[in-house]
Structures are given as C-alpha cells and as structure tokens.
Amino acid sequence: MNRLNRLIFDNPLVLKEFRTRMRGTRAYWILFSYLGVLTLGMMLTYYSFISLNHRYPTLMNSPTAPAGEAIFYFLTVAQAFLVIFITPAITSGAITLEKEQRTYEMMLLTRIPRFDIVFSKMSAAFAFVCLLIFSSLPLFSICFLFGGVSPGKLIHTYELLLTGSLFGSSLGLMWSSISKSTTISVMLSYATLFIPVILLFFALSYISFLENVSNSSSFMVSLLGFKLSLYGVLNIVLIFLSVILCSVSLTHIQAFPQRMGWLPRGLTLLFMYFVSAASCFLVLSSNSFSKSQGPVLLMTIPTQMCYLLPCIMIPALVIIFATGEFTAWELANIIKRMLWGFTPKGITKGVLASSIPFLLLISIVVVAGINTGFAMEIRHGIRNAGYPAMQPMHQPTSTSSGTTNMKSFPHEYLNTYKGSYATSLKQMELQTLNLLAFFCSYVFGFGMFCILISTLVQNRWVAMALSAVSLAIVVILPLNSQLNPDLRLFLTMFDPVNPLILLSRSFYMGLPVKIFYQDSTLSLLVAGALSFFLLFLYSIFERRNNGANSVSIRPYDEMVAEL
Amino acid sequence: MSIRQNGTERNHSMAMIEISNLSKEYRTSGQKLLAVNNISLALDKGDIFGFIGPNGAGKTTTIKMIATLLVPSSGSVFVDGLDVVKEPDKVRSILGYMPDSFGVYDDIKVWEYLDFFAAAYKISKDKRPAIIDDVLSLTDLSVKKNAYVESLSRGMKQRLCLAKTLVHDPKVMLLDEPASGLDPRARIEIRELLRELQRMGKTIMISSHILPEMEEFCNKIGIIEKGEMIVSGDVRTISRQVRGNQVIEITVLEELERAVSLLESMNEYVNDVKIMSRSHNENQNTHFSSSTGHSLQFGYIGEPNHEYVVLNSLVDSGLKIRAFHSPKADLEDVFMRVTKGLVN
Numbered sequence: 001m002n003r004l005n006r007l008i009f010d011n012p013l014v015l016k017e018f019r020t021r022m023r024g025t026r027a028y029w030i031l032f033s034y035l036g037v038l039t040l041g042m043m044l045t046y047y048s049f050i051s052l053n054h055r056y057p058t059l060m061n062s063p064t065a066p067a068g069e070a071i072f073y074f075l076t077v078a079q080a081f082l083v084i085f086i087t088p089a090i091t092s093g094a095i096t097l098e099k100e101q102r103t104y105e106m107m108l109l110t111r112i113p114r115f116d117i118v119f120s121k122m123s124a125a126f127a128f129v130c131l132l133i134f135s136s137l138p139l140f141s142i143c144f145l146f147g148g149v150s151p152g153k154l155i156h157t158y159e160l161l162l163t164g165s166l167f168g169s170s171l172g173l174m175w176s177s178i179s180k181s182t183t184i185s186v187m188l189s190y191a192t193l194f195i196p197v198i199l200l201f202f203a204l205s206y207i208s209f210l211e212n213v214s215n216s217s218s219f220m221v222s223l224l225g226f227k228l229s230l231y232g233v234l235n236i237v238l239i240f241l242s243v244i245l246c247s248v249s250l251t252h253i254q255a256f257p258q259r260m261g262w263l264p265r266g267l268t269l270l271f272m273y274f275v276s277a278a279s280c281f282l283v284l285s286s287n288s289f290s291k292s293q294g295p296v297l298l299m300t301i302p303t304q305m306c307y308l309l310p311c312i313m314i315p316a317l318v319i320i321f322a323t324g325e326f327t328a329w330e331l332a333n334i335i336k337r338m339l340w341g342f343t344p345k346g347i348t349k350g351v352l353a354s355s356i357p358f359l360l361l362i363s364i365v366v367v368a369g370i371n372t373g374f375a376m377e378i379r380h381g382i383r384n385a386g387y388p389a390m391q392p393m394h395q396p397t398s399t400s401s402g403t404t405n406m407k408s409f410p411h412e413y414l415n416t417y418k419g420s421y422a423t424s425l426k427q428m429e430l431q432t433l434n435l436l437a438f439f440c441s442y443v444f445g446f447g448m449f450c451i452l453i454s455t456l457v458q459n460r461w462v463a464m465a466l467s468a469v470s471l472a473i474v475v476i477l478p479l480n481s482q483l484n485p486d487l488r489l490f491l492t493m494f495d496p497v498n499p500l501i502l503l504s505r506s507f508y509m510g511l512p513v514k515i516f517y518q519d520s521t522l523s524l525l526v527a528g529a530l531s532f533f534l535l536f537l538y539s540i541f542e543r544r545n546n547g548a549n550s551v552s553i554r555p556y557d558e559m560v561a562e563l
Numbered sequence: 564m565s566i567r568q569n570g571t572e573r574n575h576s577m578a579m580i581e582i583s584n585l586s587k588e589y590r591t592s593g594q595k596l597l598a599v600n601n602i603s604l605a606l607d608k609g610d611i612f613g614f615i616g617p618n619g620a621g622k623t624t625t626i627k628m629i630a631t632l633l634v635p636s637s638g639s640v641f642v643d644g645l646d647v648v649k650e651p652d653k654v655r656s657i658l659g660y661m662p663d664s665f666g667v668y669d670d671i672k673v674w675e676y677l678d679f680f681a682a683a684y685k686i687s688k689d690k691r692p693a694i695i696d697d698v699l700s701l702t703d704l705s706v707k708k709n710a711y712v713e714s715l716s717r718g719m720k721q722r723l724c725l726a727k728t729l730v731h732d733p734k735v736m737l738l739d740e741p742a743s744g745l746d747p748r749a750r751i752e753i754r755e756l757l758r759e760l761q762r763m764g765k766t767i768m769i770s771s772h773i774l775p776e777m778e779e780f781c782n783k784i785g786i787i788e789k790g791e792m793i794v795s796g797d798v799r800t801i802s803r804q805v806r807g808n809q810v811i812e813i814t815v816l817e818e819l820e821r822a823v824s825l826l827e828s829m830n831e832y833v834n835d836v837k838i839m840s841r842s843h844n845e846n847q848n849t850h851f852s853s854s855t856g857h858s859l860q861f862g863y864i865g866e867p868n869h870e871y872v873v874l875n876s877l878v879d880s881g882l883k884i885r886a887f888h889s890p891k892a893d894l895e896d897v898f899m900r901v902t903k904g905l906v907n
Contacts, residue, residue, distance in 0.1 A: 011682075012678070012682035013683075015679070016668065016671065019670075020668065020671055024670055098666075102666030103668060105627075105630075105660075105662055106660070106666070106680075106727070109630060109655050109658070109660055110680060110683035111652065111656060255633075255651070256634055327590065555588065556635055556638075556648075557635060
C-alpha cells in the first residue's frame with residue numbers, strides 16, 4: 001500500500017510529466033487537430049453516403065444503418081492509425097530527451113527506482129493517449145444515432161485501441177532507453193512499428209473473417225482453460241509484448257551496467273509458450289464448429305499452420321538474442337565462456353555467450369506450448385466451441401448427472417464424430433518431436449552463425465542486419481535441400497564425410513538419429529559447428545594479436561556487470 | 564569469489580573520499596582508451612579539492628566514477644567509507660553531483676524543479692517547502708521561485724542546478740566545471756556560493772580548467788593530464804614544490820643596477836634575482852626606453868606575508884618603485900610548468 005502510494009500519488013516523475021504535459025498550448029493543439037481530423041473525415045463519410053443514397057435510392061434497404069457502419073469503420077481505422085503513430089512519438093523521446101537535456105544522469109543519481117522511471121514514463125504517455133481516445137467518444141455516439149453498430153463492438157474497438165497504444169508507447173520507450181538521440185529513437189520506433197502493425201491488421205482481418213463465417217460477433221475460444229474472445233487473445237498478446245518491451249527498457253535505464261537480463265528473457269520464454277499454445281488454438285478452433293451450424297468446418301486451414309507462428313518467430317529471436325559483442329576477455333576464453341553459458345547462472349544473464357542455451361530453451365518451450373495447445377484443444381476446445389447445438393445429435397442423456405456427462409462428453413463425442421480429427425491431433429503431437437529437433441539444430445546452426453558475424457563486425461546493429469540478410473538469402477534461394485533435388489544430390493556427395501550419417505548407417509540408433517537424418521537439419525548442424533570452429537580460430541588469432549597478458553585478467557567493471 | 568582484485572579492504576580512516584589505484588578503460592569495438600590511469604587520492608571532511616586538467620584529461624570520468632555513474636576498470640572508490648560499486652544507493656544519498664553540462668526540464672517552474680528533486684531524494688512532503696526556500700535563499704534565487712526555468716539566465720540556471728544539488732543536504736559535493744561559460748559577475752556569484760558551502764563544512768570536489776578561480780577557495784589541488792595525476796596535495800605546498808619559492812616582480816623607474824645589488828644584499832629574504840628589463844613594453848617600442856622603467860624578478864624565501872620588509876628597505880634606500888607584486892596567475896604557472904612535457 002505504501003509502495004502503491006509512492007508509485008502513484010507521490011511519484012515525482014509522474015507529477016512532473018503531468019504538470020509539463022498539459023502546460024502551454026502544444027497539448028491542446030494536438031487534441032484539436034486529432035479531433036479535427038476525425039470530425040472532418042466523419043463528415044466526408046456522411047456526405048458521401050448521403051450522395052450515394054440520393055443517386056441510388058434502391059441500393060440500400062435500411063436508410064441509415066449502413067451510414068452508421070461506414071462512420072464507425074472510418075472512425076476506427078482513422079483513430080487506430082492516429083493512435084499508432086502518435087504514441088511512439090510521445091514515448092520515443094521520453095528517455096532520450098532526458099539524455100539530450102542532460103538531466104538523465106541527475107535523474108539516475110536520485111533515489112527514484114528505475115521501475116518507477118519506466119512506470120511513470122509509460123503512465124504519462126498512456127494517460128495522454130487515453131485522453132485523446134476518450135475525447136473521441138462523442139463522435140462514436142453518432143454511429144448509434146444511425147444504428148448498425150452494437151455497443152459490444154465499440155467496447156472491443158476501444159479495448160484494442162488502448163492495448164495497441166500501450167504497445168506503441170512501450171516500443172517507443174524501449175528505443176528511447178536504448179538509443180542516444182531522439183532522432184534515432186523515433187526512426188527506430190517507426191521502423192519497427194511497421195511489422196507489428198501489418199501483423200495486427202492481418203489478425204484483425206482474420207478475426208472479422210471468422211466472425212463473418214461463424215455469424216456470431218463473439219467468437220469464443222478456450223485458451224489454457226480460460227474462455228476468451230479472439231479480441232481477448234489479441235489484447236493479451238499486445239499487453240504481454242508491452243510488458244516485455246518495458247522490461248527491456250528497465251534493463252537499459254541504469255547508471256551501472258548491472259544487467260537484468262533474466263527479466264526480458266524470462267518474459268520472452270513465457271510469451272513464446274503462450275503464443276505457440278494460442279496459435280495452435282486459433283488454427284484448430286477455426287477448423288471446428290460454430291454455434292448455430294454444428295459440425296461444419298469454418299475454414300480448411302492445414303493443421304501445419306500451427307507451426308507457422310513459431311517458425312516465423314524463432315529466426316527473429318535468434319537474430320535478436322544471438323547478436324551482441326564479446327569483450328576481449330570473453331573472446332580470449334571463448335570455450336570456457338560458452339560452457340559457462342549453459343550453467344543456470346549463465347542463462348539468466350543477458351550476455352551473448354549464453355544466447356545459444358537460452359534459444360535452445362525457447363525451442364523446448366515452444367514445442368511444449370504447441371503440445372499444450374493440442375492437448376487443450378482435445379480436452380476443452382470442442383466442448384467450449386459451441387456444444388449445446390450438438391446435444392441432440394448425441395444419444396439422449398439423463399439430466400440428473402449433468403456434470404459427469406459434461407466430463408465424458410467430449411471424449412465420446414470425439415470417438416463418435418470426430419475420431420479421425422483427434423487421431424490426427426495425436427499424430428501431430430508426435431510430430432512435434434521432429435519439430436524440436438529441427439528447432440534445436442536451427443538455433444545451433446543459425447545462432448552460431450549470428451555469433452560469428454557479430455564477433456567479426458563488432459557492432460550489434462550491423463550484425464543484426466547482416467544475419468537478417470543472410471537468412472533472407474537462404475530462404476529465397478532454395479538452399480534447402482529438400483526443395484531442390486539438384487542440391488540434394490550435391491549434398492549427398494558429402495554424405496560419407498558426415499560422421500553422423502556414417503553412424504546412422506552403421507548402427508541403428510533409434511529415434512535421435514532418425515530425427516537428425518534429414519539433410520536440412522544436418523546442414524544446419526554442420527554450419528553451426530563450422531561457425532564455432534571459425535570463432536575459435538578468430539579468438540586464437542586475437543589472442544596472439546593482443547598478447548595473452550592483456551586479456552588474462554578480467555576488468556572489474558565487466559565482473560560487476562555479471563554479479 | 565571475491566571480485567576485488569587489488570585486495571584493498573575498507574580502512575576506517577576519516578577520509579570522506581578515498582580513491583586508490585583507480586583506472587578506467589573504455590573498450591569500444593576493439594579500441595582501448597585509458598581514460599583514467601592509476602589515480603590515488605584522499606580528501607578529508609571540509610576539504611575543497613580543485614581538480615585541474617585540460618579538456619579530455621579524465622576529470623569528468625573520475626568524477627563520474629565517484630558519483631556512481633561509471634564502474635572502475637580497476638581500483639576502488641570509497642565515499643564516507645562506502646564502496647561506490649557495492650553500495651551505490653547509500654553513496655547517492657550523501658552525494659551531490661552537478662554535471663558539467665547540466666540540464667533543466669522545459670515547461671517547469673523553479674520551485675517545481677526543486678520539488679521534483681526533493682521528492683526524488685525521498686524527502687517527505689511536509690518538509691519540502693522549507694528546504695526549497697532554504698536552498699533558494701542560499702543560492703539567491705528566492706525572487707525567481709515562481710519563474711519558469713527556461714526564462715533564467717545561464718548563471719541563474721547554474722545556481723539553480725547547485726540548489727538542486729543541495730536539496731538533500733549532501734556531505735560530499737562533486738561539481739564538474741561549475742563556472743564554465745559564465746560571465747565574470749556570475750562567476751563571482753558562484754564563487755561566493757562555494758565559500759558559503761565551505762563554511763557549512765561540506766567536502767567539495769571541483770573540476771575546472773580555469774585556474775585562477777580555483778586558487779582562491781581550494782585548499783587542495785590535483786593536476787591531471789592524459790588520465791594520470793601529475794601532482795596533488797595542498798595548494799601552497801604544490802606551488803612551492805614546483806617553483807621552489809614565491810616569485811615577486813618589481814618595476815623601478817631608474818637605477819636598475821643599484822636595485823639589483825640592494826636585493827642581492829638581502830640574502831635572508833631574496834634569492835635568484837633576474838633582470839627582465841625588456842619584458843615590459845616590447846610590443847609598443849622595440850628600443851629600450853628608460854622612461855618605461857626596468858622590471859626585475861626575484862625569489863622570495865622569507866617568512867610568508869613578510870614581503871613588505873623587502874619593499875620597505877628598497878623604498879628607504881630612495882629607489883623609485885613603480886610596482887611591487889607577485890605574478891597573478893599562480894596556479895596557471897604551476898599548471899604550465901607541470902604539464903609542459905605532456906601537453907605537446
């Protein structure tokens with residue numbers, strides 16, 4: 001309670017932000033132009049509708065409802081764009097401006113905890129965006145005048161606007177805490193905002209498509225035992241991402257380089273688990289049933305789509321985590337250092353040496369998440385996705401033992417109607433073992449490659465760009481041997497050289513070898529080993545260059561950073 | 564595992580700031596830069612230490628390490644017996660730091676600015692107004708209490724920043740170039756303020772490259788060059804060390820030879836008499852002219868503050884003396900002599 005009081009009511013930063021935010025005319029001009037743009041657009045939408053109605057009076061049967069809908073969609077989209085582009089602008093200067101005004105160090109030396117700094121900056125930005133968003137509420141009320149829009153839809157829209165702005169502001173804050181100047185921070189914020197915005201629009205169109213097909217505005221899914229609307233899932237993802245981004249800024253706002261790498265890393269693990277479980281769920285439940293129509297497939301999405309999201313996210317995570325810089329001491333003791341990365345203490349530190357073990361952990365967690373998604377789908381998904389409509393098709397059940405019925409019901413139901421579906425789910429669970437092997441070798445191969453590149457160029461951002469470019473080259477050119485028969489033939493020429501294949505040919509080693517006996521996985525493993533070997537050679541070369549003495553003692557500041 | 568390399572244990576001396584074998588190395592993308600190299604220093608309570616050196620010598624890096632903004636690469640810093648690396652929070656609460664290029668927030672009033680820092684240092688709400696009034700009157704800004712910060716002049720901003728440094732009543736103050744870029748008047752105001760703080764018994768560390776100012780209120784100085792502390796200690800001791808003794812310059816209208824012989828005869832007060840007759844009006848007149856006077860320099864080795872004895876005896880002997888003074892830029896001279904080899 002005391003802490004809450006300090007955080008909200010007696011927080012000097014919050015007080016300062018609130019005082020200065022609304023001072024002067026700037027804030028009011030922003031508010032004025034924000035509402036001005038929305039009002040103008042709304043009027044244009046209305047007049048275009050009127051003229052359309054005037055010219056083709058028979059086109060619409062209800063005179064006003066389409067107008068309400070049109071205005072609603074315009075307001076939603078316009079507001080979403082405005083919010084998405086205003087929020088990072090507010091926060092991307094939050095820390096860099098302090099750095100530029102030379103107040104950053106003075107602020108760090110006061111006794112404000114850094115959590116409070118992040119909290120205050122976020123809450124100040126979020127409060128201002130809330131002001132903008134809620135000031136447009138009267139405009140939305142005009143939609144209700146025309147009809148055609150339900151209050152539930154409005155609530156969903158506002159929820160999404162709020163979580164979206166939370167995401168935008170945390171993205172801006174993260175770049176602001178990392179970069180040195182506001183210009184760079186703003187540029188990076190908008191550049192990185194681009195991808196999430198596109199993904200968000202994909203997700204929204206997917207949701208509206210599902211809603212249209214299932215003909216219900218609240219398409220509920222059950223996720224890890226909780227019943228959620230699709231908007232709810234999206235909100236959770238956005239909030240989760242915001243928390244991760246805030247934790248990243250938390251690790252950067254500090255005087256001493258005592259890294260709190262465990263926080264973003266732990267949150268990322270949780271997030272990946274959630275996302276991989278949720279992605280299965282969304283794909284699988286779209287293949288199940290709607291309330292009114294019973295057992296019809298809404299869409300025929302291939303079930304392999306469940307792997308899609310993790311498969312996109314893991315390369316991105318490899319590029320993010322497996323780039324960085326080794327210090328001279330680390331490079332000189334590279335093998336010892338990489339082994340230290342596998343210790344529990346090593347994994348929790350946000351350092352380059354422990355990136356591979358951490359990414360391996362992520363692969364395991366992702367596969368576990370996918371398995372959880374499948375298991376939950378079997379247990380809860382079908383029960384919750386609109387069961388009452390299925391009851392009459394089933395054998396008459398006694399009403400007295402309703403609870404026991406509900407428990408046994410899904411299984412019976414599965415056996416009777418959708419046995420093949422459940423079997424295919426179980427087969428997919430087995431397949432995930434294959435997926436794990438692929439992810440692990442991928443993380444090792446591509447991760448080691450990224451580490452090698454970042455050691456050679458000694459600049460994290462350049463290393464990130466180079467790794468992304470090389471990934472793109474590999475994806476675009478069909479270097480994947482399974483796609484290109486010629487290349488496959490070429491690779492098999494080297495087969496006798498590969499000890500793993502020799503082993504698998506000589507002995508029957510069961511599942512492990514079978515899993516790895518794929519050309520693509522094997523080439524990844526070879527790439528990883530090669531990269532590590534080159535890294536080792538480079539470290540020996542550097543050691544010769546610098547002289548062993550200069551790197552034998554570890555600098556004190558480096559050790560402090562790892563305490 | 565002990566992370567302390569040089570094994571220095573915390574010793575219970577009375578030193579407010581104790582620096583031993585402090586080094587800082589910047590390692591960015593393969594390049595190494597030794598910003599501070601093996602500095603040792605001890606300041607007692609009430610000391611005012613002048614940290615002098617050219618730009619880029621490592622003054623700011625050292626001060627930042629004391630201020631818990633940077634971790635040393637090796638060596639240790641204790642402030643009031645607290646290790647800055649191990650207990651940064653405790654150190655921060657007794658330490659006031661004024662950065663070289665200090666900043667103020669936009670759209671904020673003077674008292675709000677101070678209130679912000681007072682709250683940030685966890686001073687309770689009811690005590691803040693009194694403290695703000697105190698530091699404002701100390702820094703002579705009481706009339707500007709409700710003014711906006713950006714409307715203040717540079718000198719006033721500097722004083723405001725000092726006021727901000729004082730809100731939590733720190734024992735140790737680190738002032739990084741507090742007088743840079745100020746006009747003479749503002750500089751004098753800052754100097755008065757520092758004298759006031761000295762009377763309050765604070766340990767102050769001031770860095771500067773403007774030397775004559777430091778001389779007036781520092782009791783200790785250290786000269787740093789390329790990361791190394793060349794000399795440090797008491798101001799007088801250092802100037803004596805470097806120069807040997809106090810130098811006095813006199814100008815006589817005529818009878819230069821007699822003055823020289825008179826001075827040389829007073830060997831309990833005077834040594835090393837040098838004629839510098841051409842030094843005075845060289846720019847205006849290339850030929851030596853007797854009307855401008857002859858100047859000569861001698862070293863004073865008598866008791867401190869008894870230079871007048873020499874002057875009296877010269878006047879008594881009927882010499883026409885135009886000037887009798889010691890060259891002004893005392894510390895500058897020390898500085899130039901000490902850093903001669905390293906600057907070029």
